Amino acid sequence: MIEKLQELKDIKSLIQSTDSEMVRCQELDHVVVEGEKLPIFSFEIGSQDPSSPVLGLFGGIHGLERVGTHVVISYLQSLLRQLKWDKDLKEQLKTSRIISIPLINPGGMAMHRRSNPNGVDLMRNAPVEAQDENKNSFLLSGHRYTNKLPWYRGKEGAAMEKEAAIVVDYVKEHMFEAQTSLSVDFHSGFGMVDRFWYPYAKSIGNFPNLSEVLSLKDLIDDTLHHHIYKIEPQSQSYTTHGDLWDFIYDEHMQLNPNKEKLFLPFTLEMGSWNWVRKNPKQIFSALGMFNPMIEHRFERTMRRHWPLIDFLFKATRNSFWKEQSSNIV
Numbered sequence: 001m002i003e004k005l006q007e008l009k010d011i012k013s014l015i016q017s018t019d020s021e022m023v024r025c026q027e028l029d030h031v032v033v034e035g036e037k038l039p040i041f042s043f044e045i046g047s048q049d050p051s052s053p054v055l056g057l058f059g060g061i062h063g064l065e066r067v068g069t070h071v072v073i074s075y076l077q078s079l080l081r082q083l084k085w086d087k088d089l090k091e092q093l094k095t096s097r098i099i100s101i102p103l104i105n106p107g108g109m110a111m112h113r114r115s116n117p118n119g120v121d122l123m124r125n126a127p128v129e130a131q132d133e134n135k136n137s138f139l140l141s142g143h144r145y146t147n148k149l150p151w152y153r154g155k156e157g158a159a160m161e162k163e164a165a166i167v168v169d170y171v172k173e174h175m176f177e178a179q180t181s182l183s184v185d186f187h188s189g190f191g192m193v194d195r196f197w198y199p200y201a202k203s204i205g206n207f208p209n210l211s212e213v214l215s216l217k218d219l220i221d222d223t224l225h226h227h228i229y230k231i232e233p234q235s236q237s238y239t240t241h242g243d244l245w246d247f248i249y250d251e252h253m254q255l256n257p258n259k260e261k262l263f264l265p266f267t268l269e270m271g272s273w274n275w276v277r278k279n280p281k282q283i284f285s286a287l288g289m290f291n292p293m294i295e296h297r298f299e300r301t302m303r304r305h306w307p308l309i310d311f312l313f314k315a316t317r318n319s320f321w322k323e324q325s326s327n328i329v
């Protein structure tokens, strides 16, 4: 028996809660698990001009990391409420846009597993090879042995899994034409601190927009005093094959060899070991390793990342930091 997902109910009631002409909701596709149809929904809020600045919020790629989906849903919920009364926000959204797929892997979430229902890790599934052999770690970096083990990439040469392909197509359609686009994909599970990762996951060096990222990092340090994030490339911790955001970023780069448009995909890896340290019983449950299980800690986690999301939305609209970047590197 698969779980009836509260998260899907919450997304559906979010869709029903708004009649704003600024909000467009779609059912992009669905997966079927045990005869149950599980939809993948998206939200586009604000300007329909493809060149407008965009912030993208993504969650639920890994089915066990439910907290990421919860953070995205709670942010969207607040945004839709604000749209009922906040004229300033409406003004901002006339010339910019927030888009989202809050739950990318509903099949995995309903089955209580990291992978999708086919046993494929959607964050190891893109056609990208890690380049720094010594930073690769056995299995964790992605492998093709069997879908019975975690971090399975899928068969060599096979098409991307449906959920991963949906994200690629969606980002291309809704972000690639923008002058400035930033995205955050919410995960949890690695380490004690919240890591705000920028590309690449596949290699330590050679990230073409390093100067822009460092300029944005300076702005975060300067604006969000005492912030909690460790801002670094994922490859600082470990490298992986098949990273979805590496793949999408490289596709964007190929279309923009002269860097007229900027697309920076970030991954927020919420450090769940702290939740486990404060409540060690959690270690005995699969979900407990990846999610805050105590009410006050859950609420704190929901609130914790709003300033960063608000900041990034501002940064997409006020992109002077892009021009300053040449002074840094």
Ligand SMILES: [Zn+2]
Binding pocket: 062, 065, 187, 188, 189
């Ligand atoms: Zn994850």
